[in-house]
Amino acid sequence: MTARKPAASETESFDEFWASVARPTTTIIRGVTVAVPRDMPMLVEQRLEELQDSSSLDDVAELVGLIFGENCLEKWRDAEMGLLEFxxxxxWGMANARGQKVTFQEAYDIVQEQAAGGKAPAPNRAARRSRSAATGGPSKATSSGSTGSARKTSRR
Structure with missing residues (x-):
């Protein structure tokens, strides 16, 4: 028997392996080049729990920095990023960091759905009417007293 030659993946370090798996990609957000989050830093979960009741801008900046890089919040603020954009x-960042590849459009849709309370908007009057007209079924039967003629009895 000949000795099996180890595959390259068996001789490389975890760091080399992970670098090949999690190749960083970047995108530009409001003029700032950021790495697309590929994984949630372990510290983020801990800090989210610790800061859940905080409204401090410094705490928000810390969390944004852990996900997108240092000073991103300040740069986005300077670029006049709006609250909806943020x-x-x-x-988008949190979903990607959790391993869900989400587009900016999908992230926007998620935010809009959450803003609406998780409900789809109520249909307008025309939509409701078109839905009832689209069923194609027969009308409800009406009583014969209001639509029928009086029954005549035959004479024998």
Missing amino acids: QVILA
């Missing part, structure tokens, strides 16, 4: 970026 919510979309957070939804």
Whole structure:
């Protein structure tokens, strides 16, 4: 028997392996080049729990920095990023960091759905009417007293 030659993956370190698996990609958000989050830093979960009741801008900046890189929040603020934009970026970043590849459009849709309370908007009057007209079924029967003629008895 000949000795099996180890595959390259058996001789490389975990760091080399992980670098090949988690190749960093970047995107530009409001003029700032950021790495697309590929994994949630373990510290983020801990800090989220610790800071869940905090409204401090420094705490928010810390969390954003852990996910997107240092000073991102300040740079986005300087670029006049709006609150809705920020919510979309957070939804996008958190989803990608959890391993769900989400587009900016999908993140926007998630934010809009959450803003609506998780419900689809109520249909307008025309939509409701078209839905009832689209069933194609017969009308409800009406009483013969209001639509029928009086019954005549035959004479024998």
